Amino acid sequence: MSTTESTLSPAPSGLPALEARLRQDLAWLDLPAKPWVPPRQFDGAPVLDVAIIGGGMAGLAASATLKHLGIQARIFDRAPAGFEGPWATTARMETLRSPKQLTGPALGLPALTFRAWYEAQFGTAAWDALDKIPRLQWMDYLRWYRQVLDLDVANEHTVDTVVPRADGLVELRMTTPAGPLRVMARRVVLATGRDGLGGALLPAFAQDLPRHLWAHSSDPMDYRVLRGKRVGVVGAGASAMDSAATALEAGAASVDLLIRRAEIPRINKSKGSGNPGLTHGHYGLPDQWKWRLRHYINSEQVPPPRGSTLRVSRHDNARFHVGCPIERIEVHSDVRSDVSGDTLHVHTAKGLFELDFLLLSTGFRVDFGARPEFSVIAPQIRLWRDRFQPPAGQDDQELSDSPDLGPVFEFQEKTPGACPGLSRVHCFCYPAALSHGTISGDIPAISDGARRLGQGIAALLYQEDVETHFAALQAYAEPELYGDEWTPAPPPAQPGR
Structure with a gap:
């Protein structure tokens, strides 16, 4: 093997080595920055910089x-x-649809990418052979991301109410394993x-x-209950294909995809629009x-991934019905001798379908x-329909x-002054x-969005505390010179003396 081949195809180095490299990268970049936001308290308890x-x-x-x-964030x-x-719960795709080389939430750090994480464990040859990222492996990567960056996460904490206040804080009321909890934060994302x-x-x-006769594709559900049943799937997007395939693999007697459009979309226009110009320029575009x-x-709609569609069509008991909008549905008692319960009579433009589950x-x-x-906050948030026709x-x-969001993803008031503090809540x-x-949600540009959000919040926090920061500037007294670095020169000789 040549030196070049050896360089391109290293043996797996393992996660410990990758994590050491990441620590070195962060040290070279002098990250994280030292805490600088003045601490606050409310009723004797610390106030979070950001919740x-x-x-x-995205979080x-x-x-x-x-x-x-x-900045302190929890x-x-x-x-x-x-x-x-959703990755290990309600998502049902086999792989992500995003190209594997996208850097996702790595924030510009090569050692934090999925590729680095994958190659450290399985090697470059395995990466080259990989087509798309397996869904559960992506979840494993995110678990590692949280751990290696030592992020502050409180699990099993359900936020019940978000209350912006006029005193510069946002109150969160939540349910936790230890009971009710109130948290105060200067900003909420x-x-x-x-x-x-x-x-x-x-x-x-x-x-x-x-x-009991239907579920949405985002519902938590054990698809094994569909075994032996006649299933209808409404839609033709990625989630429709993933739901149909999961039902078929769970033993559904048949799956009929009821697709309103005359043709399944084939071109992913969203993918075609992605470039740094749009990523950084969209916010500044005119509303129109x-x-x-x-x-x-x-309106063009995003097509389902090819792999997801083939995952369905390889089953002989899967049927694609295009141009088949649903007109009405009736519930009937089932008369088959081997089945008891209700069935759905689904009337469509293509005829009647008798189904057990939708x-x-x-x-x-x-x-x-x-x-x-x-x-x-719901009644107070300004929406696009409130100002754009x-x-x-x-x-x-x-x-x-x-x-209708501001430059740091912040909500804006529908009626100015009606909800003080609403702009302290950011929609990411x-x-x-x-x-x-x-x-703010898709893999391709999530790092760009996170940096825009983080830098914007940093600016807002500084601006709010500028008097405190100026006082700290005035009090700053760490000398760089001690007065012994030079010897004063004697006065120059005067002319004529």
């Missing part, structure tokens, strides 16, 4: 950025440790994921269906261009009012419901996409 709600990828990236900037997540986000500011988007026909870009991507892969909605923890033909419910999740672009 982050959600410990998934971890935000926490790491703030820590590197010398994450609160309702899940048990190691199960934050909502890193609550795809559905964290609303919930599942349910079509009208689902409203009156018995709950922001809306036009996001509406176009929404999986709705119909996406998510932005609806702050649907989340009890946001009941105080889309051009004819560009109506878009998701965009209309999106929050998918609904920020219309205001800031897709930098």
